[in-house]
Amino acid sequence: MQIKCEHCGTMADGSMTYCTECGARLPDAPQEQDGQRPANGQPRTIEELKQWYIAHNLPPEETTRFFIGRNIQERRAFGIYREDDGDIVVYKNKNNGQRAVRYKGPDEAFAVSELLSRLKEEINNQKAGQSSRSSGGNRSSHRKKASSSDYLLVAICAGFAIMCLLVVIFDKSPKTGYYRYGNRDYYYQGSDWYYYDDSYNTWYAAYGDLIPEINCDNDEQYEIYSFDHEGQSFEDSGYYYTGDSYSSDDYSWDSNDSWDSGSMDFDSDW
Numbered sequence: 001m002q003i004k005c006e007h008c009g010t011m012a013d014g015s016m017t018y019c020t021e022c023g024a025r026l027p028d029a030p031q032e033q034d035g036q037r038p039a040n041g042q043p044r045t046i047e048e049l050k051q052w053y054i055a056h057n058l059p060p061e062e063t064t065r066f067f068i069g070r071n072i073q074e075r076r077a078f079g080i081y082r083e084d085d086g087d088i089v090v091y092k093n094k095n096n097g098q099r100a101v102r103y104k105g106p107d108e109a110f111a112v113s114e115l116l117s118r119l120k121e122e123i124n125n126q127k128a129g130q131s132s133r134s135s136g137g138n139r140s141s142h143r144k145k146a147s148s149s150d151y152l153l154v155a156i157c158a159g160f161a162i163m164c165l166l167v168v169i170f171d172k173s174p175k176t177g178y179y180r181y182g183n184r185d186y187y188y189q190g191s192d193w194y195y196y197d198d199s200y201n202t203w204y205a206a207y208g209d210l211i212p213e214i215n216c217d218n219d220e221q222y223e224i225y226s227f228d229h230e231g232q233s234f235e236d237s238g239y240y241y242t243g244d245s246y247s248s249d250d251y252s253w254d255s256n257d258s259w260d261s262g263s264m265d266f267d268s269d270w
Helices: 046-055 108-137 139-170
Strands: 002-004 011-013 066-068 077-082 088-093 099-105 177-181 184-189 192-197 202-205 223-225
Touching (some): 046 077, 066 108, 099 108
Antiparallel strands (some): 002 011, 184 192, 192 202
């Protein structure tokens, strides 16, 4: 169902909460409860991104250098904020004080996904750095304990291998890729569905009734295919990521670890 944005007059998909043209809330869009994230767990608004940040126990913004809803002018900062005209700005202030604008426009969901993607990447980098520092500092003690814990280590590895094998055997979740279901094009990535809107020639995250009821035990319900018609491929959308971009599904931060903002890259544009 198409609904009209009262702010700019654009016709939008009835499943969307915000107008893709001007970023205003659509009048007939389903209202979300305050403080809750959307069904697939991915924030789509600046306020939802703030809640995601808090829920994952991340250090203060002055420590991580990611400022949500704030237009920070000082150097060494990532951020997202809404301008007076309604446009959303995603930016990075580099070491030399220059600002690199990643996105400026009305699509709040896309803007949030851009900053969230960079934040998740930095969380992974920080965890990797923390792990390497810890392993380097405890190297000698690990050598001393190795001989007394070999059998335990082997048992743990064997148990983990068996668990992974069982997951592979019984996992019926879709594989990453394109799907055709109910005369609509879909893409499955991680644990989320996205659909292609022919009216706007772009991709949107699927929520609620738009999520296809695909059962991998019933091959007649869906078709795996290659995206072969005119329009934007999912790989060219702002939602797409590779395995290298999201190396971990656990983005919660251990308060006992220290965030090394001095190791962050503030020389490149993004």
